[in-house]
Amino acid sequence: MASFIRTLLNRAAVSPVSFAPNRGNGYFTSWGQPSGMTAQMRAMGSVGTLFSIVNRTSTSTAQVEWKLYRKAAKPGAERTEVTSHAALDLWNKPNPFMPRTEFVEVEQQHIDLTGEGWWVIARDPRSPIPLELWPVRPDRMDPVPSPTAYLSGYIYTSPDGERIPLRLDEVIQLRMPNPLDPYRGMGPVQSILTDLDATRYSAEWNRNFFLNSAEPGGIIEVPGTLGDAEFDQLRMRWNEQHRGVAAAHRVAILEAGRWVDRKFTQRDMQFAELRSVSRDVIREAFGMPAFALGEVADVNRATADASRVWFAEQMTVPRLERFKSALNFDLLPLFGSTAAGLEFDYCSPVPDDEAAENAELTTKVDAVVALVNAGFDPAAACSAIGLPDIAFRGATPTAGGPLKLGA
Known part of the structure; x- marks a missing residue:
């Protein structure tokens, strides 16, 4: 075990400041020991309001589709979708026993309940390419702090008590930052136990x-x-x-x-009264309004649409961004040169606002009409406003008077 730690320290980058105590026997003592994480995860099965919130956030995050793109060559250009790549195959089926949706749901449950989500990467010993991703319980993972390199590795404690050392490139951690501990996360459940x-x-x-x-x-x-x-x-x-x-x-x-x-x-x-107050406190910790859990006194199409948009923007998108960062900055680099210039992105869960889109289209058309009436080329005007190049028919403004819609 000591040789393992020395190996990790020798190849780790040196941090500019010390994040861990400089103790020779303290590398396996995580100062963020997750003694309460088991209780935080168990609470989901004993408090109905907590179950409802975590179930809704985790399932909504898991249902979103993902795509792999080749980054645009220059700003403003469109990305090219990549439909065949080992990283894409891995993300669609992280391991032989669960699809991506289940994997994401499990991880999001862990993050919502404890502030941390952990992926352990499995490889073929003959190849550095990741082959499988496994979700593990946060209370079984311990970062190994380093007084000089910030982080040396990780320790996984199995159900039978065996402590398994893991390298930095074998683990990906997602976390909600803890203001008191740079190695551990902090979730809303910790504030309302x-x-x-x-x-x-x-x-x-x-x-x-x-x-x-x-x-x-x-x-x-x-x-x-x-x-x-x-x-x-x-x-x-x-x-x-x-x-x-x-x-x-x-x-x-x-x-x-x-x-x-x-x-x-x-x-x-x-x-x-006590249970009613507790429900309010739980929702407050997650930033979850009553309507997001179905507690709406006056339900109509407008309020339902507004609720869907709010939930997607405020609850689902921030959680997706956390997964997106892990995929692009932690997972893709493990595929070496084959992943150069690639990036994962999710399909936006925010519903389209048809009224706003129609209003925007009308505004753009009016702007094109104004430019053409001023003497600008119709194709150039469409391109400048962001409309597709449409074949122009009819008299020009100089020959037939001002251009009118429907003329």
Whole structure:
């Protein structure tokens, strides 16, 4: 293991400042140890609002199509789509067991829940070209900080506890930057763990309320001390007569004892208000408005279209940009010279605004008409405004008067 670290340090670039403690035995101690990441991922399955948000963001990100392009030779020119390349094949099917949509959905779940997403790259030992991409849980990955080169490598901890060292070119990390840790990410769930716990506990309290006689708890007072046999007999009789919803509101018969109500009711606990506040807090952490989860009082075509556009622009596009950066700056360079001049890009998920497009087209046509009436060449006017070259028919403005639409 020590030789592995020395090898990584020897070939890593030297960073201008130190990002990690200069300790000889501290390379495998990540100062961002993700002790709470397991709880953050588990929360998705226990809090309905969190599940709804993460499920919606991850599926919308996964459904977007991707294409590979050859960059334009000069600014303003169109890119050329590349339909056959090893990098494109890899991205469409990252590994034999999942298509791209599932791979992206898994990664986006990890990012939304923990602030980090990790890809581990598999290769044929005889070739440096990446052959497979595997998503791994963030709580099983540890960066290996370097006091001189920023980062030396990574350590993956398997389910059975084995620690597997990985080189820099075997791992791609996507993260929401953590202001306190340059090696780890920070997600919205980290800021609301207490609220998530309160939401889960309130739901469990309500469940136990019905399982435990559908009545608030209380105390049985006895004048003296009960022996073990008497205590067990009292508890057994009470459970037989009063435990469970079907036994609720039965009259209690106590021998040499007195029932003392604790006076806490569901109204006193205000669980309905608590869960409503928790939903608002969760949505606030993700920047998710109520309408994005279907909570719309007045639904019509205009509000529905506006909601779709907002969600695509504010929630889906930023997540796609994170994947785009990883593909173009981390994955494509691993394909060497065959990927020179290439770039991945996603098909925009933002719905077309037909009204705005029609208004823009009308404005452009009016501008062309004005230029032609001023004596400019029709083809040159179309090119200058951004309209396709259309064959011009009819009298010129100088011969037949001003050009009019529909003439």
